[in-house]
Amino acid sequence: MDTCIEKIRAIGADLLAKGEVEIIIGFSDGSIPMAARPVAVSSRDDMEKLVFNSTCGLNLANYVSKNSLSGKGAKIAVVAKGCDARNLVTHMVENQISRDQIYIIGVPCTGMVDKRKIASMFEDEITKFAEEGDTLIIESALKKLTVKKTDVLRHNCQVCTHPNPPVFDVMAAEPVAEQTLDQPFADVDNIAAMDPEARWAYFQELTQNCIRCYACRNACPLCYCPTCFVDESSPQWVGKGQNQTDVTTFHFLRAFHCAGRCTDCGACVEACPMGINVREFTRKLNKDALELFGWEAGLDLEKRPPLDVYSPDDPNDFIK
Amino acid sequence: MNFITIDKNDWAAGIDQLKKTYLVFGPVQDENGCQIKPLAPDVQPEMGAPATVMSPKSVLFPQTEKILTATLDESSKDHHIMKPVDKNDTPRAVLGIRPYDAKAVQLVKLNFDNPDYKDPYWCDAYDITTFVGVGVNRPGPCDFSTSAGCGPFSEQGLDVLMADLDDRYLAKVLTPKGEAWAAACGFDTPADTAESQTLFDILQKEAEKQINTAISTDNLAQKTILDLYEAPFWDDVAFSCINCGTCTFVCPTCWCFDIQDETKHQTAVRFRNWDSCMSPLFTHHASGHNPRESKIHRVRQRFMHKLKYFLDKYDQGIMCVGCGRCVASCPVNIDIREVCNLMNDYQKDK
Amino acid sequence: MENPYMPYPVRIDNIEVATEDKSLKTFTFVFLNPGDEEKFAYKAGQFAELSIPGVGEIPIGIASSPVEKGFVKFTVFRTGVVTTHLHNMKKGDIMGIRGPLGNWYPWEKLENKNVVIIGGGFAFTTLRSSIVYMLDPANRSKFKNIDVVYGARSPGMLLYREELFEWEKREDINMHITVDGTDDPEWKYHKGFVPQVVEQNAPAADKDTYAIVCGPPIMIKFTQPALTKLGYQDNQIIMSLENRMKCGIGMCGRCNIGKELVCKDGPVFTLEEINQTPKEY
Numbered sequence: 025m026d027t028c029i030e031k032i033r034a035i036g037a038d039l040l041a042k043g044e045v046e047i048i049i050g051f052s053d054g055s056i057p058m059a060a061r062p063v064a065v066s067s068r069d070d071m072e073k074l075v076f077n078s079t080c081g082l083n084l085a086n087y088v089s090k091n092s093l094s095g096k097g098a099k100i101a102v103v104a105k106g107c108d109a110r111n112l113v114t115h116m117v118e119n120q121i122s123r124d125q126i127y128i129i130g131v132p133c134t135g136m137v138d139k140r141k142i143a144s145m146f147e148d149e150i151t152k153f154a155e156e157g158d159t160l161i162i163e164s165a166l167k168k169l170t171v172k173k174t175d176v177l178r179h180n181c182q183v184c185t186h187p188n189p190p191v192f193d194v195m196a197a198e199p200v201a202e203q204t205l206d207q208p209f210a211d212v213d214n215i216a217a218m219d220p221e222a223r224w225a226y227f228q229e230l231t232q233n234c235i236r237c238y239a240c241r242n243a244c245p246l247c248y249c250p251t252c253f254v255d256e257s258s259p260q261w262v263g264k265g266q267n268q269t270d271v272t273t274f275h276f277l278r279a280f281h282c283a284g285r286c287t288d289c290g291a292c293v294e295a296c297p298m299g300i301n302v303r304e305f306t307r308k309l310n311k312d313a314l315e316l317f318g319w320e321a322g323l324d325l326e327k328r329p330p331l332d333v334y335s336p337d338d339p340n341d342f343i344k
Numbered sequence: 345m346n347f348i349t350i351d352k353n354d355w356a357a358g359i360d361q362l363k364k365t366y367l368v369f370g371p372v373q374d375e376n377g378c379q380i381k382p383l384a385p386d387v388q389p390e391m392g393a394p395a396t397v398m399s400p401k402s403v404l405f406p407q408t409e410k411i412l413t414a415t416l417d418e419s420s421k422d423h424h425i426m427k428p429v430d431k432n433d434t435p436r437a438v439l440g441i442r443p444y445d446a447k448a449v450q451l452v453k454l455n456f457d458n459p460d461y462k463d464p465y466w467c468d469a470y471d472i473t474t475f476v477g478v479g480v481n482r483p484g485p486c487d488f489s490t491s492a493g494c495g496p497f498s499e500q501g502l503d504v505l506m507a508d509l510d511d512r513y514l515a516k517v518l519t520p521k522g523e524a525w526a527a528a529c530g531f532d533t534p535a536d537t538a539e540s541q542t543l544f545d546i547l548q549k550e551a552e553k554q555i556n557t558a559i560s561t562d563n564l565a566q567k568t569i570l571d572l573y574e575a576p577f578w579d580d581v582a583f584s585c586i587n588c589g590t591c592t593f594v595c596p597t598c599w600c601f602d603i604q605d606e607t608k609h610q611t612a613v614r615f616r617n618w619d620s621c622m623s624p625l626f627t628h629h630a631s632g633h634n635p636r637e638s639k640i641h642r643v644r645q646r647f648m649h650k651l652k653y654f655l656d657k658y659d660q661g662i663m664c665v666g667c668g669r670c671v672a673s674c675p676v677n678i679d680i681r682e683v684c685n686l687m688n689d690y691q692k693d694k
Numbered sequence: 695m696e697n698p699y700m701p702y703p704v705r706i707d708n709i710e711v712a713t714e715d716k717s718l719k720t721f722t723f724v725f726l727n728p729g730d731e732e733k734f735a736y737k738a739g740q741f742a743e744l745s746i747p748g749v750g751e752i753p754i755g756i757a758s759s760p761v762e763k764g765f766v767k768f769t770v771f772r773t774g775v776v777t778t779h780l781h782n783m784k785k786g787d788i789m790g791i792r793g794p795l796g797n798w799y800p801w802e803k804l805e806n807k808n809v810v811i812i813g814g815g816f817a818f819t820t821l822r823s824s825i826v827y828m829l830d831p832a833n834r835s836k837f838k839n840i841d842v843v844y845g846a847r848s849p850g851m852l853l854y855r856e857e858l859f860e861w862e863k864r865e866d867i868n869m870h871i872t873v874d875g876t877d878d879p880e881w882k883y884h885k886g887f888v889p890q891v892v893e894q895n896a897p898a899a900d901k902d903t904y905a906i907v908c909g910p911p912i913m914i915k916f917t918q919p920a921l922t923k924l925g926y927q928d929n930q931i932i933m934s935l936e937n938r939m940k941c942g943i944g945m946c947g948r949c950n951i952g953k954e955l956v957c958k959d960g961p962v963f964t965l966e967e968i969n970q971t972p973k974e975y
Contacts, residue, residue, distance in 0.1 A: 603940045
């Protein structure tokens with residue numbers, strides 16, 4: 025996947041030279057192994073900062089909804105893998121940005137690595153991470169491992185069916201093959217099969233380490249509300265402490281706010297410092313959106329999201 | 345100050361004995377990594393664990409802590425009169441922390457225990473807590489403690505510093521609290537002072553050699569607050585920030601908190617929660633005005649507080665011990681080492 | 695160890711609507727425990743946390759004066775959760791007061807000096823405390839000339855109207871009351887904004903004159919140049935700042951401007967001091 029970076033830089037340089045965009049939002053190398061840092065590049069000299077690799081797991085659409093730059097009418101290019109592009113489309117569908125404001129440099133994606141999974145293969149801290157094609161070479165003070173990237177993909181990348189941006193202005197490489205899955209929501213089915221008490225216990229345990237830093241929310245491109253419901257003080261919807269009810273309320277409500285909008289980009293999980301698989305909440309809603317409305321978010325600029333429109337033949341089996 | 349040696353075969357029994365008189369905290373491994381937690385009766389601390397995601401600050405400063413309570417029942421004589429909550433004054437021992445976390449407690453103490461006010465919750469907890477650290481034989485890539493006024497074998501703030509010598513611990517007992525801890529565990533095999541100190545010195549040197557990142561702080565004191573505040577680099581520093589509070593929550597020296605009231609039936613409870621300067625609500629006036637309304641303000645506040653305001657206010661160095669937790673946990677890789685060096689190197693254009 | 699988070703229990707002894715739009719009320723509190731009043735000894739310019747169990751706390755400047763005994767008074771603008779709740783409370787209700795908090799106007803430094811008090815809108819509470827303190831027979835001789843410029847949107851929005859008009863009649867204080875506008879033909883005081891009235895009526899500065907300024911940001915912004923024009927140096931301009939606060943004792947970390955904590959190192963600063971800090975208020 026690292027082969028397309030030269031192409032991305034060339035496209036970026038060309039866009040700046042022609043004055044088509046003022047900044048390019050992409051990833052740069054982080055200061056520690058397996059870290060990537062979102063960066064805004066506005067000069068040709070800085071173009072070398074741009075990188076793209078299997079650690080670029082955040083979603084850059086997050087930087088064009090809440091970014092102060094977007095308010096100024098500047099045209100922005102975004103380096104977008106499949107899910108970033110789908111969230112840009114979602115922004116457009118939700119009138120957060122306009123299509124002509126954004127230049128999408130599409131990157132076909134072969135998946136992002138699960139950094140926690142890799143860290144768990146070591147007893148001490150990782151000191152080096154390198155990527156050669158499909159092979160990862162990872163070192164700590166105690167050992168060196170060579171791992172196949174496909175063995176350490178994030179779960180959302182394992183089940184991804186849209187690695188290529190559905191909407192783009194230019195592609196930085198040839199599209200990659202897209203998979204179809206017989207059972208795209210096996211994880212959700214497993215949870216659904218639990219009896220209610222076990223399911224409740226499962227979710228309580230899932231969030232027991234939550235510190236309410238809201239990294240999941242803040243990393244999510246969907247969470248652009250000017251005041252989040254957890255921050256509202258009059259009325260105050262949710263308590264501010266570590267009470268399990270309040271913690272659970274936050275996660276449940278946030279997930280519901282993402283219903284029919286979530287692209288399963290995994291940025292929430294990537295950002296969580298406590299390793300909570302926040303996707304366990306949103307995945308169920310993605311499954312419902314697909315099964316009840318045939319809907320996957322961010323694929324089409326023209327279609328309205330299912331919760332945005334009423335149709336007389338909307339499924340209503342829940343009314344008993 | 346004296347040295348004792350603890351055979352690792354005797355360790356678990358000593359800790360079990362300690363639990364009879366102390367509330368014992370230590371690193372516990374779960375699927376989300378390692379955390380400092382109160383140890384259940386049948387759990388032993390994971391002494392050789394990697395750096396914990398969260399610091400042990402919650403031992404003295406829980407993320408949510410009840411501070412006052414009152415009854416709202418008007419038939420009660422003392423209705424609407426706030427009273428302190430009952431406290432657990434069982435002595436606490438925190439085992440297996442890294443030395444920088446004990447140094448951090450000393451920095452936080454400047455805030456909670458000062459000539460004007462003493463925070464009774466933090467101070468009482470501090471008074472009954474014994475810190476037992478383990479020297480870090482293999483510091484990780486985010487550790488820059490040696491250049492942050494600390495180090496892998498720093499003794500600051502510790503009651504006992506232990507060295508892990510594979511089959512045994514060599515413990516340097518630094519304070520009367522440390523002596524009481526050793527006695528409570530039944531650890532009493534003396535070790536030769538000169539020999540032990542030599543061993544510590546060797547281990548310290550070995551560990552410090554492995555730390556290959558550093559910050560420079562030598563110029564920070566002489567710069568003015570306004571020059572640093574108005575420096576041009578803050579836009580770039582803040583660009584990637586998503587304003588989550590991760591850095592502040594994992595930080596051992598971040599002490600900011602919020603006070604909240606809640607009621608349940610006829611009982612009012614006032615409690616405090618960790619708060620974060622990354623949150624816009626932190627400074628939001630009831631009028632709607634917010635003096636730190638943009639993320640640039642908030643990112644700048646965090647670094648200015650740690651690296652300049654604190655330094656100027658207390659003259660006790662920077663409010664950072666170099667643990668690297670914020671570097672490791674930041675979802676967008678904002679690195680305090682880079683920011684500190686930017687600040688230290690900054691020259692205002694004349 | 696004294697617990698600085700413990701409020702003194704108080705009873706609401708009186709509630710007065712303070713302005714015609716009813717957005718401000720003045721609450722008079724009496725301490726429940728004998729001895730607490732003495733512990734609450736304060737100076738003009740300090741604030742306290744009004745503490746309602748189950749609702750929260752709010753930092754408010756003390757409007758009563760150290761020379762007034764037997765009660766403490768606060769004038770509160772209804773704006774957030776706690777102040778709205780407080781506005782709905784009634785005489786006889788029990789709540790708490792925590793303080794006194796913060797520093798005060800530099801009364802020692804102001805002795806034998808001319809004092810010019812400039813206030814706008816509902817930021818007149820600690821200024822009222824200060825005026826009552828200075829006019830007290832035991833204190834008046836400690837100060838030279840006292841001038842007061844106080845303005846509000848309309849006559850009905852002036853706080854402490856009766857006292858203002860009483861002070862107007864006195865010889866030992868020069869009152870310059872103003873309103874932005876009024877159609878009351880009987881209005882016999884100034885019309886116009888505070889900065890203009892300051893420029894036209896406040897005494898020019900000499901080294902023995904200090905100005906205390908309290909008001910909304912826009913008033914402060916335009917009053918500063920007026921004072922500078924009158925010759926006031928930045929260290930002769932004393933201001934009281936407000937920021938969001940929780941603990942009030944310098945620990946919770948949110949109210950700082952640079953290294954200064956508004957709740958503990960302030961709220962009173964000279965303009966000279968404020969000029970050294972980021973403008974985060």
